[in-house]
Amino acid sequence: MVPMRSRIFEVWAPRAGRVTLHLSGRPLAMRPADGREGWWRAEAAAGPGARYGFALDDGPVLPDPRARRLPDGPEGPAAVFDPAAYAWRHRWAGRGLPGAVLYELHVGTFTREGTFAAAAGRLPHLARLGVTHVQLMPVCPFPGRHGWGYDGVAPWAVHEPYGGPEGLQRFVDAAHGHGLGVVLDVVHNHLGPSGNHLPEFGPYFTDRHETPWGWAVNLDGPGSPEVRAYLIGSALAFLRDFRLDGLRLDAVHTLLDDSPRHFLAELSAAVDGHAAQLGRPLFLVAESDQNDPATTEPRGAGGRGLHAQWNDDFHHALHAALTGESQGYYADFARAPMAALAKTLTGGFFHDGTHSAFRGRPHGRPFDRAATPARRLVGYAQTHDQVGNRALGERLAALAGPERAALAAVPVLCGPFTPMLFMGEEWGATTPWQFFTDHQDPELAAAVRDGRRREFAAHGWAAGEIPDPQDPATRERSCLDWPERPELVWLWAWHRSLIGIRNAHLPHDLALADVSVRFDEDGRWLLADVGPLTLALNLADSPATVRVGPGSLTRLATTHRCPPPGRPGRLRMPPRSAMVLLRAE
Template sequence: MTHLSVWAPAAATVDVVSPGAPTRALHPGGRPGWWHLDLESLHHGDDYAFSLDGGPPLPDPRSAWQPTGPDGPSRVYDHDTFTWTDTAWRGRPLPGGVIYELHIGTFTDEGTFDAAIRRLDHLVDLGVTHVELLPVAAFPGRHGWGYDGVCLWAAHEPYGGPDGLKRLVDACHARGLAVILDVVHNHLGPSGNYLPRYGPYFTDRYHTPWGSAVNLDGPGSDEVRAFLVDSALAWLRDFHLDGLRLDAVHELEDRRAVPFLEELSDAVDRLGTTLGKPLFTIAESDLNDPRVVTPRESGGLGIHAQWSDDFHHALHALLTGERQGYYVDFGSMSTLARTLTRVWLHDGRWSSFRGRHHGRPVDTSRMPGHRFLAYLQDHDQVGNRATGDRISALLPPGLLAGAAALVLTSPFTPMLFMGEEWGASTPWQYFTDHTDPALADAVRRGRRAEFAAHGWAERDIPDPQSPDTVRASRLDWSEPLRAPHAALLTWYRTLIRLRRTHPELTDPHLSAVHVTYDEAAGWLMLHRGPFRTALNLADEPATLPMGTANAEVLASWDPATIDRGLAGTTLTLAPRSTAVARLLS
């Protein structure tokens, strides 16, 4: 027997339509606006749709299976039909972890969950602990970043559907890897979104970069919030995921006394208690507000961690010299030192890019560093560039190695973007597969116009709708086996092993982090207990003071030497090189 239920508060009638079966009416009951029906004739694998007031068939908003995409019928999916092998899995906490962000469609040539399984041993050998999947909620077409999802409970069928996602999660857990899923609550895609036909899921009282805002505080918002919370819990419970990354939470318009994010974090914590394993949420937030990751009992929203774009901007601008757009306030060693010790540059300070003061200070005496993610690259910072060029196309190997060392010995939770670990030469470009020709053309023209305003020729901007753009963005798995990529991969493995081996490198106390630097000489040194991560940006060798203690080099990109003289110990680095050293008692 299958239980059908749907929220359609404005409908006078709701029917279920299924091939080869008579139309049956659902009955109102329970909470206002809800309709229900138990059907003995509908089983796992059967297709169905809802009809409101005799209208056209619509997919179930809570469908876990959309075999022909968001515009087609839903298919009954019984989660109990899948056989899990991860019964011994008890989760993996985020503190102390290393995250690897990947996109299923371009991680492999096949672009499927099952193909990704065949590359998991690479991630285990690399030493990462958490795999973060870009969104897999069903969207129209085959290819896309996933941020145009419209079926927030269903795994994208071209990737392998719900069973494929479960196989991937099961395989990750078998290898000791936790799995995080990127979910999008701030908007739905521009095509295939049928939620407005069911109820007031959106409101025109606020507007976002994607149009009308999700209705989190108006009439009917109780059910809208429940829909989003229940969707999040379904990914964690039914697909055995370990955490969720919440996209652009600063675009969630919400003026209720209990914010949606607080409600969500509480629900996730309670589910973790029920399941007996740590579950967590990670926010992408442009607010620079520590209250996002402050525990609820201390007056915060209770999200467990958040991305730290200021650290990325400080590192990227310093290494590349780029100062356009939001990089305008960054680029000096002092700004990088500030983000390493105080999390954000903009913590109430003036933002030239925004034309106003921005952010709030982090109490580094109380807030643990693992609540903030540090990264050299991510899908946005690569894919939103005109040609999707990675930082490996901009920097020499020694500076790439230095950037990796700062990320992986930082006081934050490190995150890598797929292929970064070997300096992938393949770009990661913006691509779509909109089935509506008018929408596809609008996206294509909009992308070209955006970058033409910054001086790019239209012919140089990849066509988002072209299959060639997707193909160009796929990783080349022959690269990590050959020079020069193999050397960088070895370096990443070494750094992650150091982080895992030495507790001082995962010490969460931000107040214990120090940075010394010489802007004119071009060197910077990160202090973590007895460990020193040193980076020389100059074209000449640099000699860095290490104090009076003796020291040893644990890892270096180019040969580095320790000298002890009457004036103390020094570390000498080759031009544009890096090393990790340890003071000896």
């Protein structure tokens, strides 16, 4: 039995005239903290698991905004949790971004059990595949049992149905035992609508800015220094206490901040300092809709200093080329998809100041190709967003077939960018991944359901065709249907071979300028020189003969029946085929 010990309980509540700690049912008056405006403090004996909360001005007892554990969900009391009590089994020196191959997974659907423990049982599969980092979708508490996790309301805690904070520690420890790093998706741009008590404690939100979710997080108004510290403290706590290697930051373009120093620059400086203190590499990956190189440019050069950002333009170009889809934001890419793919491979962004028909205005800025490491962009053929935000949640293998899914893997895994796979992609999973929720508030559940139907009705879908997010069957359909032996599926072996080629031949310091591309829009073939590799893609339904440059080529991988390179410097490519070749120095 773990004995009780004296603990410090603190909370920021600058508007309150009186704050009471309720610990295991006992009220205890708190005192203003010396030298810390708006902070309240109390000291009391408590053991692990002891329930507690705070009452402001004799109001209802609310959970701690910095709760590390919420065993009864976001509306219940916090529980004392000591992250330092876990006995780590594996030493970990960290795995940085250079050379990384990311694997995005959602704990609740990676297995039907939907827990950290069940997901850990699949880690040997990922280690054999060759990925370097597991990237977990958000794990902070949210209402109900099942959901995507982007409506979390407690940025310091871990969703209890997944296994809670100790479950996350055990998962990370198991990953380290297989040589895998762990990255966590975190949401700083908003909190979910249900169970969000932060406005009762202080000015965590502001009406000075508006986001798709309503009022913005207060990053630049009165009280904002404490709000910024709240989010940065959460990020550092996850990196430290759960031995994570990095964080993926959701939709940073909605972190609206007019401060002299942007929140992202402050966060990246804190993470870099933390990495130096811990003596192991840490990195931040942004999701951004701005196509702005400043997101990943060093702080000393005027940038915000994040280490990488997702590249949706590369995804859109690749998707349009493989599927022919041209609706919505695919329209700009579908007009000349081979040209769009070539531009993203060599320049990073397709929209780098060009007109975006989807937005109705010019969009983005170009990179300095010579000075920009290609690893600062994350490249992918599928993500939770690009699959799950479709009306029916279809994956690429379901839309275009496994043959074209194999072609997509070549520029993703042997291309210049930091590659990322979405769970199940490696064996061509065709189970849908749909939008699902478990809101406990009936009015909120109805609003989400109706909003989803209205959104897709505008694109021609009948209401009855749109899966009900609240129906448990929607989550069940979205669970991976694992093959008995994934490694025996030919697509799994193909992905594994491409990762091996990447590890063996692609240097970590490739610049965007180290990539050159030739293509034929009508012939639907593309030839990309990426460092020492040549990637040949024939997306057409007819054979293609492609002229290659002088020098000998060694074939490293081919999808099927591709003859060896011809002596006159020509590649003969069957329909819908790909080759990866090594050029002689």
